[in-house]
Amino acid sequence: MxxxxxxxxxxxxxxxxxxxxxxxxxxxxxxxxxxxxxxxxxxxxxxxxxxxxxxxxxxxxxxxxxxxxxxxxxxxxxxxxxxxxxxxxxxxxxxxxxxxxxxxxxxxxxxxxxDRGFAQAVEKYAADFPLVPAVTLPVAVDSAYVVENAFDGDHFKAVHMVPGVRGWTASPGPSGELVVEGEFLMQTSPWQDERHKEEVRWRAIRTNTVRWEYRPRFLARAYSPGVVVTEFGPEGEVHVIVTAAVPTPEGCVARVAVGVRDHQRDTLPVIVAGSRKALAEDQVIWEHLVPGAPERLDGRDEPVVAFREFCADFPAAPPMTGDAR
Missing domain, CATH: 2.102.10.10 (Rieske [2Fe-2S] iron-sulphur domain)
Structure with missing residues (x-):
């Protein structure tokens, strides 16, 4: 690619x-x-x-x-x-x-x-997790890279400095969507106040041990090459992130939308800010990929390979004739 x-x-x-x-x-x-x-x-x-x-x-x-x-x-x-x-x-x-x-x-x-089950997913999520815009960003990269990120577990550590990831397995969903599931390993929730985070950091220094107190689940479902819906967080604190891309002659327009339950509304500004920061970090990598460079994928890239095969299964849209319904 x-x-x-x-x-x-x-x-x-x-x-x-x-x-x-x-x-x-x-x-x-x-x-x-x-x-x-x-x-x-x-x-x-x-x-x-x-x-x-x-x-x-x-x-x-x-x-x-x-x-x-x-x-x-x-x-x-x-x-x-x-x-x-x-x-x-x-x-x-x-x-x-x-x-x-x-x-x-x-x-x-x-x-x-x-559809690949997307209409049913919207019906499931819409009432409890109404989406609000987080990012609209033109990016000079193939649109599939934006959604592919959800299937690239290693990049969360290297690009976004997540301390650890575990799992990251991809499998087909019941309606033809592609599902990837894993777990982040973190000392504390990014939504905790700074005082609590500082206490956790100092405890790790004093004891010379790191405890993964926050292990949010990452469950993402790609419904097309251009849309992935992610449930992120431990039970009771889950929020939803939709990452998407629309192709353009120059690359794509990436969009991120987030949804939280009513009792989590105070975390929404932090999640939106985090989404903007993460996409900006990705943009630096994407826009400086070397065209034509060979790829040597290994076993850790199996979810990425599965996503590319998923994309290849989508036919081109029909021409501009007749009624699409």
Missing amino acids: SPVNPSAVIPHSGWYLLAFRSELSADPTPLAIGDRALVALREDDRVRVFDAACPHRGAHLGYGGRREKDCLVCPFHGRRIALGDATRPLSVAEYPVLQWGDAVFARLTGDPAG
């Missing part, structure tokens, strides 16, 4: 964290997944996503298109373009959308096989 793979701009048929609601205006909003031009429309609490290329002469309907009832009026010639109605002479396809808190997910096919 090269740092920026030109073929990555051809979108796959799985889920993407396309945008945060706060990024969408009241007017038609232009978006893109790789080389696929899209337009998003807000309808009260609902978000709808369509192909953006006018079928008449190819104008982008997200730049100057005007909504009129069930149509977008093209800014180039004023033609009325039907929204998701393939029976009309001029129409653009509509794509499946899921909303989870502030996060808007879309996939470029209506084929149920492309």
